[in-house]
Amino acid sequence: xxxxxxxxxxxxxxAAAEIQDHLMSVxxxxxxxxxxxxxxxEALSVNFFGASAEVQSLAQxxxxxxxxxxxxxxxALQFIAGAxxxxxxxxxSTQLIAHTSQxxxxxxxxxAREAFGSDDEDGDALVIEAPNRPNPVTQDEVDAGSVExx
Numbered sequence: 001x002x003x004x005x006x007x008x009x010x011x012x013x014x015a016a017a018e019i020q021d022h023l024m025s026v027x028x029x030x031x032x033x034x035x036x037x038x039x040x041x042e043a044l045s046v047n048f049f050g051a052s053a054e055v056q057s058l059a060q061x062x063x064x065x066x067x068x069x070x071x072x073x074x075x076a077l078q079f080i081a082g083a084x085x086x087x088x089x090x091x092x093s094t095q096l097i098a099h100t101s102q103x104x105x106x107x108x109x110x111x112a113r114e115a116f117g118s119d120d121e122d123g124d125a126l127v128i129e130a131p132n133r134p135n136p137v138t139q140d141e142v143d144a145g146s147v148e149x150x
Contacts, residue, residue, distance in 0.1 A: 012114065018110070019110055019111065026100050026104055026107075029096050029103070030096075030100060033096045033097065033100075036092055036096070037089065037093060039089070040087070040088075040090075044086045047079045047082035047086060048079075048083050050079035051079035051080050055076050058073070058076065099131055102128065102130070102131055103130050103131060105128050106130035107130070
């Protein structure tokens with residue numbers, strides 16, 4: 001452990017600063033997750049309602065005896081593609097949640113280790129380290145485009 005009271009106080013301050021950095025990173029991850037969820041929810045609504053209206057319009061034409069060309073399905077397919085893109089947020093938000101949980105667990109473990117020591121009657125305390133990367137997802141919104149696999 002640490003020697004003098006001054007060294008111990010310095011060590012405690014360094015540990016507190018590290019924990020504060022981790023907690024700030026977690027807060028940023030959660031804010032980014034909220035933006036992802038807001039964007040995806042709005043995109044899902046717009047695209048599902050658009051696809052529904054387009055399909056209803058096409059169905060009315062077919063029921064009225066009209067013929068459809070393949071190009072007339074393009075707008076409905078575009079709405080459906082937009083909805084699929086919006087569903088990609090699930091992957092990103094799942095990664096952010098797992099990453100945030102790991103950071104919180106690392107902070108809790110570090111606090112426990114500093115407050116109660118590194119071992120007890122059952123042996124050394126298990127400490128989960130914080131992730132090396134600041135975050136697993138860099139997007140702040142979900143846009144149409146290619147799918148990036150993580």
